[in-house]
Amino acid sequence: MIEYYQMEQLIAIAQEGTLSKAAQRLLISQPALTRSIQHLEEDLGVVLFERKKNKMTLNETGKLAVEIMEKLVHDRDQMIRTLQLFEQSKFLISIGSCAPAPIWGLRHIFQETAHEMKIKDTLDSNEENLIQGLKNHEYSLIVLNHPLDKESYESIPLFEENLYLSVPPAHPLAMFKEISFDDLNGQSVLLLSRIGFWNEICVKKIPKSHLLIQEDVQVFQELTRASALPNFKSSITLQADPENENRINIPLIDPEAHAVYYGIYHKKDAYLFASLSEHFRHLDWQKVIQTT
Amino acid sequence: MIEYYQMEQLIAIAQEGTLSKAAQRLLISQPALTRSIQHLEEDLGVVLFERKKNKMTLNETGKLAVEIMEKLVHDRDQMIRTLQLFEQSKFLISIGSCAPAPIWGLRHIFQETAHEMKIKDTLDSNEENLIQGLKNHEYSLIVLNHPLDKESYESIPLFEENLYLSVPPAHPLAMFKEISFDDLNGQSVLLLSRIGFWNEICVKKIPKSHLLIQEDVQVFQELTRASALPNFKSSITLQADPENENRINIPLIDPEAHAVYYGIYHKKDAYLFASLSEHFRHLDWQKVIQTT
């Protein structure tokens, strides 16, 4: 029967162009490869090469075979990773999130309720990556800003986050009770990096603005005090801040400035995560953010 | 590295429940299986079983592994079939069609233009089957009643077919110039079997009618002459019939009674099929149907 090593050999030949070079890469001899491929053709019941005296080239069937086999080999490697990650998930809670706030909250909760588990987190604004990562057990839990309606997963709401614009009292927008992205489109805005999907919201909603992206939180906070530039805050980070007389926080009314986070996990992991919703209800964000 | 035979062994254990029974089925000894599975666990770097002194049971990782491996093994078998069918397609034109008329036409055309090729045809009203069959090269050409918009396939229109109701002159509906399915819903109608998707159209559009399905064409034709029952004809079959004074053919106006057939094939097979459109334009259906 056909085995993976034969497929890998065929793929190597396709990539290297000749038997000899493929044999070198595979660390076997040319004659060994010759016979191995002959067996493969016998087992498949199909001719894969056009053989001239001194030259072998893949025929149409061979090209198709290589194409399919590359996928099969990839699938096997994917399986191995998946199984290893799945076993890891017994000791490690791996969180993938579209935004930073859920990570802060989840770390805080797990450190209290599952302190025997290690915790790892990844911020990724690409939703497809997160979903794929959940599927192959790279993540045991992902957080998106919407539920995921799939048979094998469960989605539970965690908490919500609303965006505010923070400006000095003298700023022209400071008099408004609420504003929209349009009102500040074009103005320079201070922005923290590593804020997940919020970044893409900003790029999309205030495309004319110059986003002064800051890597360092300390620098960012310094700049918000020292400059008259507007910056974004959220309902979460506001809870941690002491009342700041020098800044006025104005809620953004656009629906994009409002996020409800959902924890999404494999149904069989419900015993680990189903109570998260409840935990978030009693969460003291000030305490959470002080420890980040 | 992990090979298919190891996966097949694990799957056998999962199905049989014990090592011993699995070993019997695999025609190897228990000790051989024991070590093989141990190697598999080593290679994967993962524990698949919970081992009690006298009992082995799959743990969660093991169950997941079996699930994935079943798919991988299936994919390999699928590949083998696909390659064999692909090689066959060099000698055999395999047609899958949603209706019989395109098969008649295609056979006729290929017998003239590609008489060195064998021809095989399958009537299947399940569109997904046809598309799947095209994908895995079970069919070199499929015929649907709509084009298929996919990157790797090409769709070309072949011809159209319209449905008529055939009734004796004394029939209450005989006076109409055109009718709709609704007009005859509830009446008994003679119907040939093996008419592909037309059958499903009838079931859907005249659900209250009693469909008197006939397997045999001779019997069907006899009944259309001997009885006063209405029956369906199509623009294609009408071209083959001699003028029949005893039946009046009324076109159906519903869009469902109108079909445009599309030939769909892998782009790389264009050299075989791209001229079909042109061939159908000059096709003498009377001749075609006489030879069926």
Next chain:
DNA sequence: GTCGATTACGTATTACGTAACAATT
């Protein structure tokens, strides 16, 4: 006692290596 699993050790299959050869560049 039977059945299921593991370990130890010998056997056999088969993938691989070496050598020799033919053909193309």
Next chain:
DNA sequence: AATTGTTACGTAATACGTAATCGAC
């Protein structure tokens, strides 16, 4: 002369078989 692929035959890795042991029902 150098490179590519095939055939013939010997070698070695490894999957498998046999025998023996342990525990559970």
